[in-house]
Amino acid sequence: MFKVLLVGCGNMGYAMLEGWLKSGRLAPSDVFVVEPSSDLRSRAAALGAATGASAAEPPADAEPRLVIFAVKPQVIRDVTADYRRLGNGSTVFLSVAAGTPVRTFEEILGAETPVVRCMPNTPAAIGKGMMVVFSTERVPASERTFIKDLLSASGAVATIEDEGLMDAVTAVSGSGPAYVFHFIESLTAAAETAGLPAQTAKLLAMQTVLGAASLAAESPHDPAELRRQVTSPNGTTAAALSVLMGDDRLKKLLTEAVEAARARSVELGK
Incomplete structure (x- = not known):
């Protein structure tokens, strides 16, 4: 019998599924995917997972170790209600729906249901994501370890x-790739x-961001020190940073942006 029931196999759900199977963390037989879209369902089936179009299709006697909701926040209540029979038991429910609090799942599934919230981001599609997890006290340590291992594939x-x-978290790493x-x-x-040609300009911008982020991740120095190392007194970089850092311009702008996203996440959770 399968271990993981994946509900929703759009971009995020498929990225997670692909990561689990390619890394060997799960075998195709360990996963059942519920996805109403025939195209998305076919994509999951091509990886070897069993699939169904609705909550009625997984075997009625199945008690998966983990149910993952990889659906939009707008439909999360309706989707969750379809799995009420698995609530208040040993099955752990994990949601990646932004702004949907634990209490929503406990209201629908039962107060004794083990619930985990996860905020991933889109680089998970290439195994470079950032996943942040909150677990309720009802989630056993063994299941927390199991979930962390699965998510680390992304x-x-x-x-x-x-x-x-x-x-x-939503405002920083969830929305952050868009920034x-x-x-x-x-x-x-x-x-x-x-004055640079369009293609050259695009290449320089993308590779510079990629290289700088990779260096920051691998260097023993923090980003502030790396910035200082590349900034010669009265040089070209210093001239540019005087614009970006003058009056904390960029820091203030990013702080305002993150706060706007955080406030919207709070609204979505009400």
Whole structure:
């Protein structure tokens, strides 16, 4: 019998499924995928997983170790209700729906249900994601370890003990890739304005961000020290940083952006 019931196999669900199977953390027989879209269901089936179009299709006597909801927040209540029969038992429920608090799942599934919230981000699709996890006290240590191992197939995993911090997590790493993509867009446009051909400008912007992030991740020095190392007094980098860092311009802008995202995450959770 399968161990993991994956509900929803869009971009995030498929990325997780592919990571589990390619890494060998799970075998195809360990997973059952529920996905109403025939195209997305076929994609999952091509990886070897059993699939179904609705909650009625997994075997009625199945008691999976883990149910993962990889669906949009707008439909999470309706989708969760379809699995009420598995609540208040040993099955752990994990949700990647942004802004949906633990209490929502406990209201629908039962107060004794073990629940985990996870905020992943889109680089999980290439195994470079950031997954942040909050688990209730009802989730056994063995299941926390199992979940962390599964999620690590898609990137780095961090744990928080206060669910209230999940809104900040959403604003930083959940939404963060979009900020970086926009930075690449903006740096590309600036490079073109400076006279570089479009393709060269795009390559320089993307590779510079990739290389700098990789260096920051692998270096023993923190980002502030790396910045200082590349900044010669009165040089070109110093001239540019005087614009970005003057009056804490970039820091203030990012702080405002993160707060706007955090506040919206709070609203979605009400």
